[in-house]
Amino acid sequence: MSGYVLDACALIALFNGEEGKVVLERVFVSGLPIRITAINVLEIAYDAVRRQKDTQAAKEVLDCVEKLGIEIVWTMTPAVLLRAAEFKSQGRISLADSIALALALDSDAKLVTADHHEFDAFEQAGFDVFEWIR
Numbered sequence: 045m046s047g048y049v050l051d052a053c054a055l056i057a058l059f060n061g062e063e064g065k066v067v068l069e070r071v072f073v074s075g076l077p078i079r080i081t082a083i084n085v086l087e088i089a090y091d092a093v094r095r096q097k098d099t100q101a102a103k104e105v106l107d108c109v110e111k112l113g114i115e116i117v118w119t120m121t122p123a124v125l126l127r128a129a130e131f132k133s134q135g136r137i138s139l140a141d142s143i144a145l146a147l148a149l150d151s152d153a154k155l156v157t158a159d160h161h162e163f164d165a166f167e168q169a170g171f172d173v174f175e176w177i178r
Contacts, residue, residue: 047077049148050114051141052087054156054177055080059088059108064158064177071156071175072112079115081147083140117147124150137162148173 048071057064071078085106092101109116120128120143127146131137137145141162148155154175157163167174 045076045154046151047079047153048074048175049144049151049153049155050078050080050084051144051155051157051159052084053158055084055088055109055114056091057158057177058112067175067177068156077115077153078113079117079147079151079153080109081117081120081140081143083143085109085116087140121150131166135165137166145171145173 050071054064054068056062058068089102089105092105093099095101106116124143124146127149128139128142131142131145132139141157141159144157145155145163145166147153149171153173155163155173156175156177158177160176163174
């Protein structure tokens with residue numbers, strides 16, 4: 045394993061001190077690279093803007109991600125695109141989560157998540173890539 049990929053719910057749990065924070069703390073002290081896709085950051089940012097009714101909230105999310113030392117993956121390789129398209133076509137998975145899963149697999153990383161409703165079927169199909177926070 046070469047590191048971790050966070051999905052939006054994992055980072056939200058960290059920001060909000062929710063259940064699963066212990067797992068996330070272990071991820072952050074591992075010394076391994078931690079990445080998140082730009083689309084997952086966008087999910088968190090637009091939710092923050094909507095809740096706070098202030099566009100500055102998006103900048104605050106971005107600043108927080110950067111302060112945590114999380115690498116934002118701004119571009120998508122053809123391999124990630126093709127894999128994400130395959131995952132998205134298979135069922136009930138969001139576009140953002142299909143990209144995060146593809147990135148984790150492409151980079152030999154663990155996908156840190158709590159989204160059982162989207163990823164359980166993939167785990168049952170033999171994908172050994174998930175680091176569940178709860």
